[in-house]
Amino acid sequence: MEPPREARPCPRGHLLDLPWEDILVPHILCHLPLRQLLSLQRVSKPFQTLIQLYLANTRCFDSSQVGPNLPKAAFCNLLKDNEVLQQLALQNCYDWLTDKELLPVIGQNHHLQEIQLSGCLQLSRHALVAISLSCPHVRCLSLAHCEWVDSLSLRTLADHCKGLESLDLTACRQLKDDAICYLVQKCSRLKSLSLAVNANVGDMAVEEIAKCCPELEHLDLTGCLRVKNESIRVLAEYCTKLRSLKVKHCHKVAESSLSILRGRGVELDVEPPLQRALVLLQDGVGFAPFINLQI
DSSP: OOOOOOOOOOOOOOGGGSOIIIIIIIIIGGGSOHHHHHHHHTSOHHHHHHHHHHHHHOSEEEGGGTOTTOOHHHHHHHTTTOOOOOEEEOTTOTTTOOHHHHHHHHHTOTTOOEEEOTTOTTOOHHHHHHHHHHOTTOOEEEOTTOTTOOHHHHHHHHHHOTTOOEEEOTTOTTOOHHHHHHHHHHOTTOSEEEOOSOTTOBHHHHHHHHHHOTTOOEEEOTTOTBOOHHHHHHHHHHOTTOOEEEOTTOTTOOHHHHHHHHHTTOEESSOOHHHHHHHHHHHHHSSOOOOOTTO
16 A cells, blocks of 8 residues: 655745736735835835836825825835826925925826825925926815915916816915906816915905806805905805805804805804804803704
8 A cells, every 4th residue: 555645835926926917016006005015115126126016007196104204215216107196195295395306296197186285385386387287187186285376376277277176275375366266267167165264365256256166065264354244145146056165263254144055054164143152151151041042
């Protein structure tokens, strides 16, 4: 009787033996966060080549997956071969992101649709001009707290990116009514717009927004101290699709204009006067009297 044969160990395949473009890039690497991809890149030269291939074909880059302190050289190297980006999120990269790093990425990615640059303080107006000229299909753009945005660069954006649907200009304090009016005249598809924390914005801009943007759903006017009741009434008349309006700290806006929107079910960030009075009473006395709020 023959002795039993020893089982031969099955040869183990290596991850890199799998087809890169058919399996690894579209079905495996896409599920790993950017931080892990960067770690994997340091394993060996073949892994570095694989990760570079993946990053050259990725359509979404979000620096928050690594953290705000992504080294300049690493950022430039990661996206040096990419020409297919559709989403670019670089919010709060105020410590290191300048025009020198951003402009080459913008210049070679003409299909970008969503760009987030909120809090990127070291950029200049040239960044917005570059976006305007290179990314005509951009739909969503966040420039919150980018005080380098000026009237001329915003006009360039309006001239070249007429398909904008969402624009955040919070605390872009160089902008005045005339620049906002020019923007909305060109970008009539806007659904969401923030002009918060800008004391230069007044009734003229709000009325032009109302008349030019029939698709508008969300408008943030927080802290726009020059906005008054008249423009809010115009907004209520023309923007029939409006779903939310923020007017906190707009001290010249009263319930007489807001009640029209409130009656339509528009979400407002200020309570009606009776409700505010009740809240103040609760805070001061410690209990709420039985008040019929349906009066």
